[in-house]
Amino acid sequence: MDSPNEGLPDGRRAKVSPITRNALLVSSSALPVIEAIVRSIGSKVVVKREMRRTARPKVIAGLVFTETVMSRRVLGLSLRALRALPRRHLTTDAAPVQETRDVISMDHLLRAVRLRADPAFNTVIPMRTPESWADAVLHQSDAVAPTSGSASQIQQPMQRNMHDSYCEFVLPFGSNPKLLEQYTNVHGGIRTGMLMEHLDSLAGSISYKHMLGPTVESLGKIQDRGFYIVTASVDRLDMLAQLDPKRDLRLSGQVIYTGRSSMEVAVKMETLKDGAEETVLLGRFSMVCRDASTHQARVVHPLIISTPEERALYSMGEDLKQRRQSQALRALSRVPPSSTEAAVLHGYYLQHGQEESKDVDRVWMGDTCLEKTMLMFPQERNVHQKIFGGYLMRLAYELGFSNSSLFMRGGHVRFLSLDGIAFRQPVPIGSILRLTSHVLHSTQSAEFPLIVHVGVTANVVDVQTGEERTTNEFRFTWCRDEEPALVPQRKVVPRTYKGAVSRIFRLVFVDKKQRRCCGWRGSVR
Known part of the structure; x- marks a missing residue:
């Protein structure tokens, strides 16, 4: 018989009840949420009782519960149901199946x-x-220098x-x-x-x-x-x-x-x-x-x-x-690629990246560049008189959508996810903003004949020196639903080290994304 602990990470082993091999000891306070999750995935829930006195913390599907009451409930779960429960991993990267379960569980919770x-x-x-903008500027000029005894520093949290x-x-x-x-x-x-x-x-x-x-x-x-x-x-x-x-x-x-x-x-x-x-x-x-x-x-x-x-x-x-x-801490901007990542990238270069390659579907990453330059007006400001982050998200999304549409060469482009935004610095009112987008990776899956990952970088340009300062970075994923025969399969290949580093990031991410995307349809309705 398979062990009910099979598939659980080290340090997250659940204790097996003596009543049944496929059972977990669950605190009475934790039972409602686990029952709700199990019902949502269509598994049968069997509730039994067992008397046991304990005050030790229990790990149930990766969540720590401290039991202080005498009454215990045993939740009888099949091995299939156990594997379907959401598990919390304190790891640096989440597995694709785990991330899918996290999303489904979060929706119910x-x-x-x-x-x-x-x-x-x-x-x-x-x-x-x-x-008004005039009043906002006036209040900024009248701002009082901070003091150690300001009211904002002595208020206590509640x-x-x-x-x-x-x-x-x-x-x-x-x-x-x-x-x-x-x-x-x-x-x-x-x-x-x-x-x-x-x-x-x-x-x-x-x-x-x-x-x-x-x-x-x-x-x-x-x-x-x-x-x-x-x-x-x-x-x-x-x-x-x-x-x-x-x-x-x-x-x-x-x-x-x-x-x-x-x-x-x-x-x-x-x-x-x-x-x-x-x-x-x-x-x-x-x-x-x-x-x-x-x-x-x-x-x-x-x-x-x-x-x-x-x-x-x-x-x-x-x-x-x-x-x-x-x-x-492990970002490629701080640490070099691992030997495995470097080997994967080198293999891809040997296959697609050489100048004399006969690969007609190859597209140099630098050739996918699309830019937009704008002046930032006060109408798009936030509460602390900087450019509203949501406005920057919309600008980046629309530029990324345009780039993915051009790369896919027409047709209906569907948004799958925003994979991350880093707000490094605020964008001042009156500054010149330059948005630059590149197609970082293209692939396909059984469900989507073409998936495109696009990165957008927002830079504030110094008018006097021409120097640029990065304020935001965006990562998006789009797809097309047409049959594979109707979609040109084009491969993005980096030409520079910077492009190669960007591609490594997408290669690490893309397999997770493909399996995660396949889990969305029909998962949350």
């Missing part, structure tokens, strides 16, 4: 936590107080419930044709870039709601509240299903994890029709709180974890933060 939120405050979204930060708003596309017209793209669908702009704004409002409380509707002046919040990064935005312009769209989210000065925010989009809900997108934002006077890290309010669902979400947020930090 967010829905459970949403039900605890007070409906009276669900649509309360802290917004920026209207202020605990917040996870559902206190829940926010939602609905775009009534199905019932408001005039609104739909403002979001319609050339194919009759919905402009995804505009929705990304809303999601970034929503993540900021959720963070402010966590800091200010569930009843606050206006942010007020930054000098009065003593802090401001910025988007540090976007971990992922995964499109789980295609958008339906005939249905209303609900955008929602909440804080799922807090560090000392950072917050992990989960957001989602759902289509609504006749009482039915379908999740079409899930994403994670990393937000950072800064002191208004010193611009240093500001302590955020910690979360109160009161249910198994909240504990599971908190663990996911913590793992996301640790994984992101680990990946940053």
Whole structure:
């Protein structure tokens, strides 16, 4: 008989109940969330009881629960169901199957936590107080130098419930044709870039709601509240299903994890029709709180974890933060490629990269460059008088979409995911922004005949010296649905070391992406 621990990572072995080999000891408080997840994957749940006194922490599917009660429940799971449970790995990279399970589990957990939120405050979204650009400039010039005893530094953090930060708003596309017209793209669908702009704004409002409380509707002046919040990064935005312009769209989210000065925010989009809900997108934002006077890290309010669902979400947020930090330390901009990565790249060069190659489908990465240069106006500013991050996301998305469309040579291009955004520095009002995009990798899968990964870099240009400073980096993935015979299979080949490094990053990522994309369809409905 197979062991129920088979497939679990080292250090995450679950204890086997003496009642049955295919059973796990589960704390009574953890049972509801595990039952919900198991039912969602169609497995049979058998609940039995066993009396045992223990105070040692238990690891259930990678989550640590401390049992302090005498009553124990044994959840009888088949080996197939055990393998289907979401597992938390504190590793530097998540396996594709694990990431798929994480997304599915997060969707169910967010829905459970949403039900605890007070409906009276669900649509309360802290917004920026209207202020003219002239007044904003005047207030900046009148700013007082920071002092060690400023009010913003002596306020003490207070605990917040996870559902206190829940926010939602609905775009009534199905019932408001005039609104739909403002979001319609050339194919009759919905402009995804505009929705990304809303999601970034929503993540900021959720963070402010966590800091200010569930009843606050206006942010007020930054000098009065003593802090401001910025988007540090976007971990992922995964499109789980295609958008339906005939249905209303609900955008929602909440804080799922807090560090000392950072917050992990989960957001989602759902289509609504006749009482039915379908999740079409899930994403994670990393937000950072800064002191208004010193611009240093500001302590955020910690979360109160009161249910198994909240504990599971908190663990996911913590793992996301640790994984992101680990990946940053191992980035190819800091450490050289491994011997395996170098060997893979060299093999690809021997096959496609030589100048005399007869490969007619080869496209040099440098030849896929597409640029856009813009002047940044104050109408697109955020609460701390810099260019709004969501606006930059939309600009990068639209440039990346254009590049992928040109590379695929027409046809319907479908967005799959935003694979990551790094917000290195703010973009000042009045600066010149240069967006540069490249096709980093192209591949195919059993489900998608052509998948294209596009990178977009945002640089601020110094008008006097001409020097450029990178402020943002974006990574997107698009695909085409046509039959393979109708799609030209083109291969992107790097010509420079910089391009080769970019390709290594995509080669590491692409296999995970392909298997993850195949798991989306039908997974979350």
